[in-house]
Amino acid sequence: MIDPSPPADSTSERPVLRRYRITHRTTYTYSEPVSSSYGRCYLLPRDTEDQRCVRSAVDISPAPADRSVGVDVYGNRDLYFQVSAAHEELIVTAESEVEVYGPEPHRLVSAPANSRWELSRPVGTDGALAQDFVLDVQPAEISDGVRDYAAVSFPPERPLVDAVLDLTSRIHRDFQYRSGSTSVSTRVTEVLEKRSGVCQDFARLAIACLRSHGLAAQYVSGYLETQPPPGQERLIGVDATHAWAAVWMPGDRWLAFDPTNDQLVDERYTVVAWGRDYADVPPLRGVIYTEARNSTIAVSVDVAPLHPLAPDQPKC
Numbered sequence: 001m002i003d004p005s006p007p008a009d010s011t012s013e014r015p016v017l018r019r020y021r022i023t024h025r026t027t028y029t030y031s032e033p034v035s036s037s038y039g040r041c042y043l044l045p046r047d048t049e050d051q052r053c054v055r056s057a058v059d060i061s062p063a064p065a066d067r068s069v070g071v072d073v074y075g076n077r078d079l080y081f082q083v084s085a086a087h088e089e090l091i092v093t094a095e096s097e098v099e100v101y102g103p104e105p106h107r108l109v110s111a112p113a114n115s116r117w118e119l120s121r122p123v124g125t126d127g128a129l130a131q132d133f134v135l136d137v138q139p140a141e142i143s144d145g146v147r148d149y150a151a152v153s154f155p156p157e158r159p160l161v162d163a164v165l166d167l168t169s170r171i172h173r174d175f176q177y178r179s180g181s182t183s184v185s186t187r188v189t190e191v192l193e194k195r196s197g198v199c200q201d202f203a204r205l206a207i208a209c210l211r212s213h214g215l216a217a218q219y220v221s222g223y224l225e226t227q228p229p230p231g232q233e234r235l236i237g238v239d240a241t242h243a244w245a246a247v248w249m250p251g252d253r254w255l256a257f258d259p260t261n262d263q264l265v266d267e268r269y270t271v272v273a274w275g276r277d278y279a280d281v282p283p284l285r286g287v288i289y290t291e292a293r294n295s296t297i298a299v300s301v302d303v304a305p306l307h308p309l310a311p312d313q314p315k316c
Contacts, residue, residue, distance in 0.1 A: 014101040017267040019054075019306045021097050022223055024241070026284055026299050028090040032292035037083040039286035042221065042273040043094035044069070044077040050103055051270060056096040062087050076273035076281060092284060097306070102267035103256070115250060117160040121214045122248050130248040133216035137277045141188040141208040149192065150209035160215075164247055164257055165264075167209055171202050172262035184278060199260040200243040200278050206259050207245050207277075216248035218274045220256060221281045223303045225268040240301050241283050246274070270303070 024043055039060075045053045060067070064081040072078055083090065122130035136142045153167040178196040188208045191201045203219055210217040224242045244258040244265060256265035273281035 014104070016099045017102045018100040018225070019097065020100070020223075020225065020270055021304045021306055022095065022270065023302045023304075024094040024223075024283070024299075025301075026092045026297065029296045029298075030088050030090075030288075030290060030292040031294040032290055033086045033088055034083075034090070034288045034290040034292065035086055036289045037081075037087070037090055037286060038288075039079075039081050039083075039092070039284060041079050041081075041092065041094075041284040042076055042281045043092070043283060044079060045096050045098050045222070045270055045272050046076055048271055050101050052099045052101075054097040054099055056094070059091075059093045059095075061089075061091045061093075072275075072280075074273070074275055074280070076275070078273075098270045100267045100270060103265065115160060116157045117154055117163045117213065117215065118157065120160040120248070120250055122216045126250065126252050127216070127248065130216040130252070133218055133248065133276060134211055134214060135276075136208075136211060137279075139187070141204065142212045143189050143192075145189060145192050146205070146208045147212045149205075150212050153209070154213050160247070160249060161255065164210075164255060167206060168257045168259045168264075169262050171206060171259035175202060175205075177202075177260060184282070199258075202259040203243040203245045204278065206257070210245070210247055218246040218248075218254065219277050219280065220244050220246055220265075220271060220274045221278075221283070222269055222271040222273075223301060225303050225305060240299055241272070242269070243278070244269070 044056045047053055058079055060081055062083050062085045065084040067081040069079050153163050176196040182197045182201050188205050191197045207217040221243055246254040246256040249255055275281045
């Protein structure tokens, strides 16, 4: 089933650098029949200044009795569904095609980006909508340990971009990527103690560090190119949904960065959704009615570049 894409946030005249076909499949298997499933998912890529969703579709098996697509408070597209037929397996498959323009080259050389970080806290009408991203989450993640860790990257009067790049590199250097070492409920303080985690942990740590200094930070969920171009290393986190962070800059612009891979976000990234934390934009969550005691989940993601770029097609 094809789900309609909303109009783009802005029309870009920049050339398309990448075009991807993204397949994200989640399979739940239960030890006993499930009588009813209710789900909400963030699997439909959004349009931004740096990308355009050409088409997107979500297939659910068994077929849902009811489904609807909406837009949340942050402009993300979310899908609700109800499966009322008894089932022992639920498969949710999202397929999308996305054109990526990549961030504008001047984003690091403009005057606001080079201002000191103390002047980059959102204020006035320019930063009104970003104020929500300054506040800590509940339960609180900003601890004395987070403040101390962040302080190294944020000495007085340091330019914002320099501070963010330093924080990105330090997290990449100080923490080990270890799949399965954490869960979606793992707290930032535990990640600090263990010095290990996965992409969502490193993004959430970076966000807590930024907010501890009064800066606005977003949690961004999306994908990385599965196979890198010739001569480039394969990035970490490409076999599932990826997560990174973005910091607000004066001029109401956001600078996205990836502490898992120690780099700024470029054309290899596609955005699905953003919010204040993982809990705002999980790929898939829901409620089931069953007496089953056991269940398993299997997730596979493929982000395949289309070469050459396929002919342009209208949105569905």
